[in-house]
Amino acid sequence: MSVTPLLSCKNLNAGYGASQVLFEVGFTIHAGETVTLLGRNGMGKSTTIKSIMGDLRSKSGEIHFNGRPVQSLKADAIARLGIAIVPEGRLCFPNLTVREHLLAFADQRNGRADGWDIERIYALFPRLKERSSHMGNQLSGGEQQMLAIGRALSTNPRLLILDEATEGLAPVIRDEIWACLAKLRQEGQTTLIVDKYLEKLLALADRHVILERGRVVWEGSSVGLLHDRSLWSRYLGV
Template identity: 75%
Template sequence: MSAPEPLLSCQGLEAGYGVSQVLFGIDLQIGAGEVVSLLGRNGMGKSTTIKTLVGALRPTAGGIRFAGQATDRLKSDAIARLGLAIVPEGRHVFPNLTVREHLQAFADHRNGLRDAWDIERIYGVFPRLRERQNNLGNQLSGGEQQMLAIGRALSTNPRLLILDEATEGLAPVIREEIWRCLATLKAAGQTILVVDKYVHRLVGLADRHVILERGRVVWQGDSAALNADRSLWSRYLTV
């Protein structure tokens, strides 16, 4: 019996901005139910990879398949309708919508999920959002906005959830709450691609890790391998 097709795969992916090439032959696979981290120092191609996966940047070579379809020539909205949702760096919540309106406006029970991410289920993961459900986006703290951005993405019931800089700029106690929530999502079977600099937390969360250096994949493996080889951390992940 042949192995099932990965939920997301890209082979030989190249992309850039104008004449400046940033990605050089990226190979990446994510299976349904996996949590995968994308690691590397700033400027090594993580954000460009994500932009290419979600259709915000068209690749110059290579291919992308998501949910059984070639997506490297699709627009962002078409890729989103296939079940890909992103929590962008900077969160980008709407200042004039309440928490509840955010979660209602983007709700889409696509993909035939048995346990859909409706408002009550999202509130169960993020109790603080229930407490603040009538507050506007600009009345929330940075941590609350990040919770809302994750909840908003979940309300679309995505096959794949991408988190770009999941805990960037958050206070330590709020970071811990975000890590707890991501562990809850993993336990629920949510497929996740996460970018974050806190490698010591990612080895306890992610199934596999992909390290980028100057737009190339220089290492990939599971958490046990990454945790055991701390030379990788100093060579590719520390400033």
């Protein structure tokens, strides 16, 4: 693990108009780590993600990615540096086929021989290959989620962010998504996950960051979170 974090948020303050949502938020993610961002609805998780992705300009604080300050960059510039998001709601394009989704955003920026090309994505999600000529709006919810993950992987990101990637999916499809994320972790993909299925996340993630009313109130390992059930009821509603 590198000494310098791949992603670092420090003293991050952000909000919408006069309403402040984030208060001095800070955490780091090192290369190869899987980290979760946890908390009840409305605690600042989405605002944190929007700030990292450049969709929301922070009021103050610092965001560094791969050693470079990015808090003043636009979203497209941040994406080109190597951050990809699987957005809440999937946001697949209704007028593009599965294959077109996976080719339109493809980028071999990391130059790895084992990078994510379309055939490797099809191997990860065989159902996408079966549906390669289907339009985005012709897919089931689970298939759209697979496509959203595949689309993000096609950019060969240094950091992959998943915002509620299993929300609204049938249990069998959720299990497929968890298996995919476990495989990505084994391969060293750096990942930030926002989700509510804590039992699954404990087995999947290296570290967890809990937000409460826009502040980081706890950060630690899966072992630490597993053994302090008071955190579950106090901050996660579990």
